[in-house]
Amino acid sequence: xxxxxxxxxxxxxQEAETVTLSCTYDTxxxxxxxxWYKQPPSRQMILVIRQEAYKQQNATxxxxxxxxxxxxxxxxxxxxxxxxGDAAMYFCAYRGYQGGSEKLVFGKGTKLTVNP
Amino acid sequence: GAVVSQHPSWVICKSGTSVxxxxxxxxxxxxxxxxxxQFPKQSLxxxxxxxxxxxxxxxxxxxxxxxxxxxxxxxxxxLTVTSAHPEDSSFYICSATPLAGSSGxxxxxxGAGSRLxxx
Numbered sequence: 001x002x003x004x005x006x007x008x009x010x011x012x013x014q015e016a017e018t019v020t021l022s023c024t025y026d027t028x029x030x031x032x033x034x035x036w037y038k039q040p041p042s043r044q045m046i047l048v049i050r051q052e053a054y055k056q057q058n059a060t061x062x063x064x065x066x067x068x069x070x071x072x073x074x075x076x077x078x079x080x081x082x083x084x085g086d087a088a089m090y091f092c093a094y095r096g097y098q099g100g101s102e103k104l105v106f107g108k109g110t111k112l113t114v115n116p
Numbered sequence: 117g118a119v120v121s122q123h124p125s126w127v128i129c130k131s132g133t134s135v136x137x138x139x140x141x142x143x144x145x146x147x148x149x150x151x152x153x154q155f156p157k158q159s160l161x162x163x164x165x166x167x168x169x170x171x172x173x174x175x176x177x178x179x180x181x182x183x184x185x186x187x188x189x190x191x192x193x194x195l196t197v198t199s200a201h202p203e204d205s206s207f208y209i210c211s212a213t214p215l216a217g218s219s220g221x222x223x224x225x226x227g228a229g230s231r232l233x234x235x
Contacts (some may be wrong), residue, residue: 006192014126026163027178037221041211042228043154043207043228043229044226044228044229045160045209045211045226047224047225050222050223087118090160091160095176095224100146101165101173102165103150103162103165103223104162104211105162106159106160106162107159108158108159109158109159111207
């Protein structure tokens with residue numbers, strides 16, 4: 001079964017600085033998708049960035065970028081120039097197939113605090 | 117962009133009653149929708165995968181008779197919590213992805229969630 005592990009329950013960063021959130025996953029599949037979702041206090045899940053496993057190039061979305069290491073099964077998120085609005089729970093997610101059924105599996109999340 | 121509407125956003129009911137939560141994809145069609153449950157300060161736990169026109173696929177440990185899922189059309193899936201009890205109180209979230217081959221087909225869009233409180 002696919003599993004997603006986020007080893008940092010909480011992280012903090014100073015405004016304007018850079019922070020990296022860690023994520024590792026376990027799978028036997030070769031084709032899958034990885035995501036980072038943000039959940040602010042409103043609890044609305046917001047897509048931050050996604051990565052297709054077949055692409056070697058790391059995805060980038062403005063201040064957000066990933067370091068995707070397929071062999072190591074690692075998918076970390078880097079937030080540059082952190083802003084107060086970045087404070088939220090961040091969930092790493094794996095999308096693939098298990099038992100013939102498509103699934104999106106989440107890690108336990110990392111709570112990010114941005115200090116002014 | 118893709119929008120998923122979830123209704124109601126919050127509901128309070130008495131123990132023993134049933135509650136229905138709707139999940140609609142507003143501007144796209146979705147063959148598959150997912151239902152999650154989230155306890156306070158915890159991650160999203162996949163409950164079931166809802167497939168249009170067929171039976172839902174439930175995750176291990178999720179009671180099929182307790183959590184009835186119906187996916188009657190390409191834009192609507194419903195979750196009915198039957199004979200609700202206080203332990204069913206939780207935050208329920210649905211998500212959907214556009215049909216394969218359409219724009220954004222590999223990205224799940226989430227509803228805003230439904231907070232259920234069973235008294």
